Structures are given as structure tokens and as C-alpha cells.
Amino acid sequence: MSDPEVQSDERRASESAASAGPSSLTQASAPVGSAEKPTVVLVIGMAGSGKTTLLQRISAHLSSGGKPGYILNLDPAVSEVPYGANIDIRDTVNYKNVMKQYNLGPNGGILTSLNLFATRFDQVIKLCEKKREPQPAFIVADTPGQIEIFTWSASGAIITEAFASSFPTVVAFVIDTPRSAAPQTFMTNMLQACSILYKTKLPLLLVFNKVDVARHEFATEWMHDYEAFSAALQKDTTYAATLSRSLSLVLEEFYENLQSVGVSAATGEGMDEFFDKLSACRKDYELNYLPELQRRQQEMHETEVRRQAAELEKLKLDTQPKQLQGTALQP
Numbered sequence: 009m010s011d012p013e014v015q016s017d018e019r020r021a022s023e024s025a026a027s028a029g030p031s032s033l034t035q036a037s038a039p040v041g042s043a044e045k046p047t048v049v050l051v052i053g054m055a056g057s058g059k060t061t062l063l064q065r066i067s068a069h070l071s072s073g074g075k076p077g078y079i080l081n082l083d084p085a086v087s088e089v090p091y092g093a094n095i096d097i098r099d100t101v102n103y104k105n106v107m108k109q110y111n112l113g114p115n116g117g118i119l120t121s122l123n124l125f126a127t128r129f130d131q132v133i134k135l136c137e138k139k140r141e142p143q144p145a146f147i148v149a150d151t152p153g154q155i156e157i158f159t160w161s162a163s164g165a166i167i168t169e170a171f172a173s174s175f176p177t178v179v180a181f182v183i184d185t186p187r188s189a190a191p192q193t194f195m196t197n198m199l200q201a202c203s204i205l206y207k208t209k210l211p212l213l214l215v216f217n218k219v220d221v222a223r224h225e226f227a228t229e230w231m232h233d234y235e236a237f238s239a240a241l242q243k244d245t246t247y248a249a250t251l252s253r254s255l256s257l258v259l260e261e262f263y264e265n266l267q268s269v270g271v272s273a274a275t276g277e278g279m280d281e282f283f284d285k286l287s288a289c290r291k292d293y294e295l296n297y298l299p300e301l302q303r304r305q306q307e308m309h310e311t312e313v314r315r316q317a318a319e320l321e322k323l324k325l326d327t328q329p330k331q332l333q334g335t336a337l338q339p
């Protein structure tokens with residue numbers, strides 16, 4: 009596969025400006041925690057949970073507030089995107105060609121397309137960092153339903169780390185509420201969310217979608233009241249139900265640190281609360297994730313300084329006159 013360049017809507021609109029080198033609008037980027045940085049929202053969730061519909065709703069909500077978001081589509085297999093994507097993976101990677109070229113099925117094709125795109129992710133970050141008028145308050149990314157991308161694949165780690173080291177970043181984990189009404193399906197969803205949190209370590213907002221079909225209060229009750237969850241499983245004596253009960257106890261601490269909200273991407277219900285919860289998650293990023301990121305960066309910097317000092321010392325020794333070295337070593 010060739011080494012494609014990431015396309016953005018601005019690039020498509022103004023080919024000549026893009027080829028003239030760095031835009032005059034581009035400026036040195038602000039520190040990651042600063043107030044002027046937009047919040048990145050990674051919308052992750054199982055297939056059919058409503059991610060794309062939610063993106064459409066978020067995009068419309070932000071545009072109606074006069075500050076359009078910067079929207080990314082990272083799903084290479086989606087046939088239609090019902091929102092105006094500023095960056096669309098499909099402009100860079102042809103998922104069907106990837107399947108053919110690497111002899112893969114649909115899942116492998118999606119994973120490999122994302123891996124190929126991830127190798128160009130520095131360009132995506134540069135485009136996101138570009139100064140715009142009005143400056144977007146949110147950069148929102150739609151992702152494929154194959155959530156294993158974010159639990160074990162290389163591209164998921166590259167994408168989340170690239171975003172999180174450049175912008176305050178939050179994961180919005182979308183759940184199909186009507187389909188989670190069965191306690192064991194609910195538990196499966198919680199375990200998926202937990203593994204995303206474990207892998208990315210980013211603030212996570214549980215988005216119970218489709219509340220126009222089924223209310224989400226049962227889910228918040230199950231998260232905060234073990235007895236209620238256990239009661240829902242009362243008639244079930246299978247091994248899976250016993251395991252679900254035990255897991256519910258183990259997950260108590262995980263639930264405590266989570267924000268959650270009920271929305272309907274279809275009707276727009278709950279969107280104001282959704283944005284309030286995103287602000288709380290951004291604060292969490294600044295309070296907890298950012299200091300840890302800065303500590304890791306400082307550690308890497310110190311290791312690099314030590315490595316360079318050791319190299320310099322070695323170079324000095326190598327370039328000393330041979331006799332001197334010899335004299336010093338002679339008894």
C-alpha cells in the first residue's frame with residue numbers, strides 16, 4: 009500500500025494552500041492542559057449502539073451553538089456518514105482494497121485499515137491543532153464497532169495516546185440501553201467499558217443511548233446498588249449469573265469513578281447533561297491523567313538527558329590521544 013497523506017475538508021477545499029507548506033494559520037500549539045485546547049471525545053461502543061447517530065447529534069448541537077466541532081470519522085467500513093466529517097479515514101485508506109490486498113475478511117480489513125491510518129496519525133494531530141475561527145471547543149471522533157481496536161490493537165493505543173498527549177481527551181462509551189436490560193448483557197457491556205478504561209486510563213463517560221426506547225435508570229441503580237443487581241438475577245441459578253453477581257461486587261470501585269448519562273441520539277434528549285458530564289471528565293483528565301502524563305514525559309526526558317551525557321562521555325574518551333589513555337592505563 010502507498011504512503012497516503014491524510015485528507016481534511018480544508019485540504020480538499022484548498023489544495024494549493026496545503027501544498028504551499030505550513031499554513032499561516034498554524035501556530036505553536038498551546039500546552040495540553042490549557043483552557044484554549046479543545047476537548048477530544050473518542051466515541052467508542054459496540055456495533056449498533058448508536059455511535060454514528062450520536063456523532064450526528066453532537067455535531068448538530070455544537071453547530072447550533074455557533075461553535076461547530078471538528079469531526080473525524082475513523083470507521084473505514086461505514087457506507088454513509090450522516091455528518092460533515094472534517095477528516096474521514098475513507099479519504100486515505102480504501103478498506104475494500106485493504107481486504108483484497110492482504111486477503112482479509114471484514115474485521116481484519118477494518119483493523120488493518122486503522123493500523124495503516126495510525127502510521128499517519130501525526131498528520132491528523134497537526135490538522136486538529138490548526139487554529140480556526142471560531143476555535144472548536146470539541147474534536148469528536150467516530151470509531152468502528154470493533155472495540156477490540158481500543159483494547160488490544162496497536163492502532164487504538166497509537167490513536168488514544170496521540171490524542172491524549174496533545175489534547176484533554178475523554179472516552180464516551182456508548183451503550184445500547186434497551187439491549188442492556190438483561191443483567192448479563194449489562195454486565196458484558198460494563199466489562200467492555202472496564203477494559204477500555206484499563207487500557208486507555210482516560211476519563212470515561214458511560215453514555216446510555218436510546219432512552220427514547222427504554223429508560224436507563226435501571227442501569228444507574230444496578231451500578232450503585234449491588235442488592236438491586238443481585239435481585240434482578242434472583243431467578244437465574246446458572247454459573248454465568250453467579251459470576252455476574254461476583255463481578256458486580258468487584259466492579260463497585262470502577263463504577264464509583266465513572267460519569268454516566270442517559271441520552272437519545274435520535275431525539276436529542278439528555279444532550280445538555282451529556283456536555284456537562286464531558287466537562288467533568290475534562291477536569292478529571294486535568295487533575296489525574298495530565299500529571300501522570302507529565303511525570304512520564306519528565307522521566308523520558310531525564311532518561312534521554314542521561315543517555316546523551318553517557319554518549320558524550322564515551323565520545324570524549326574515544327577522542328582522547330591514544331598515548332594519554334595508554335599512559336593512564338600502564339601500571
Ligand SMILES: Nc1nc2c(ncn2[C@@H]2O[C@H](COP(=O)(O)OP(=O)(O)OP(=O)(O)O)[C@@H](O)[C@H]2O)c(=O)[nH]1
Pocket residue numbers: 053054055056057058059060061062083086151152153154217218219220221271272273274275
Ligand atoms: N430509537 C433510537 N434509535 C437509535 C438511537 N441511536 C441510534 N439509533 C438507531 O440504532 C441503529 C444503529 O445506529 P448507528 O448510529 O448506526 O450505530 P453505530 O454504533 O454507529 O453502528 P456501527 O457503525 O455498526 O458500529 C440505527 O438504526 C439508528 O437509527 C436512539 O437514540 N434511539
